[in-house]
Amino acid sequence: MIVLLLCHLFIGALIGFAIYRWKGEALAVPVAMVAAILPDLVDKPLGHLFLQETLDNGRIFAHSLLFLGIVACIAGVVAWKQYRPLAVALLAGVVSHLLLDGMWDNPTTLFWPLLGPFAQDHYPDYFGNAIVSELTAPSEYAFLLGIGVIAAAVLYERLGPRLRSIGDALLRHRRIVYGVMMIIGIVQLVTAFVTLANDPAVAQNEFVLAVALMLGGASLVRLDPGSAVPDA
Numbered sequence: 001m002i003v004l005l006l007c008h009l010f011i012g013a014l015i016g017f018a019i020y021r022w023k024g025e026a027l028a029v030p031v032a033m034v035a036a037i038l039p040d041l042v043d044k045p046l047g048h049l050f051l052q053e054t055l056d057n058g059r060i061f062a063h064s065l066l067f068l069g070i071v072a073c074i075a076g077v078v079a080w081k082q083y084r085p086l087a088v089a090l091l092a093g094v095v096s097h098l099l100l101d102g103m104w105d106n107p108t109t110l111f112w113p114l115l116g117p118f119a120q121d122h123y124p125d126y127f128g129n130a131i132v133s134e135l136t137a138p139s140e141y142a143f144l145l146g147i148g149v150i151a152a153a154v155l156y157e158r159l160g161p162r163l164r165s166i167g168d169a170l171l172r173h174r175r176i177v178y179g180v181m182m183i184i185g186i187v188q189l190v191t192a193f194v195t196l197a198n199d200p201a202v203a204q205n206e207f208v209l210a211v212a213l214m215l216g217g218a219s220l221v222r223l224d225p226g227s228a229v230p231d232a
């Protein structure tokens with residue numbers, strides 16, 4: 001299943017923002033965002049560059065429960081006492097990545113090394129193709145806007161004049177952003193149903209994106225970043 005970078009980053013930002021609202025720890029946002037792409041930050045270069053000849057698989061070590069366990073130990077030992085919100089952000093970010101990637105479809109990696117070695121894969125020009133998919137997926141632009149709204153709400157007081165005017169515009173028009181997320185989410189959902197009979201793998205991918213967009217939009221409506229900023 002292919003879930004793109006900004007989708008992972010948005011879900012991370014959303015988790016971080018919920019923790020920020022809950023505990024007042026603004027650092028939870030960047031920590032959860034990095035954690036939400038951490039498995040790809042480790043595995044994509046490792047699998048598609050360093051191990052290209054042997055594996056060429058971008059979902060290996062850091063997409064396993066073993067890696068999640070190691071992250072949980074680090075979060076528990078290093079951060080639990082003093083930085084509990086950040087430990088939760090770190091753990092929840094990595095969990096969100098494995099869920100969005102639908103790792104239940106890939107038990108060999110998920111339960112590595114219990115079910116044998118990683119599967120060999122083949123992705124000619126992985127990074128070139130990734131950039132093209134990134135730029136051509138409408139959902140990625142919706143996620144980018146969502147990230148923008150969250151970033152503007154968290155960083156508002158710290159923004160310089162030029163960035164603040166952009167942040168202001170995003171926050172004032174945040175309901176349009178939520179609407180865009182909902183509309184693209186509905187389109188993805190319809191696509192999921194249309195493709196279900198012919199290509200269940202694509203349908204599952206579209207369905208996960210639809211859920212991320214609609215649930216993400218709905219969570220933003222509820223958390224309402226930028227509620228301190230007057231409406232347009």
Ligand SMILES: [Zn+2]
Nearest residue numbers: 039040059101
């Ligand atoms: Zn991944």
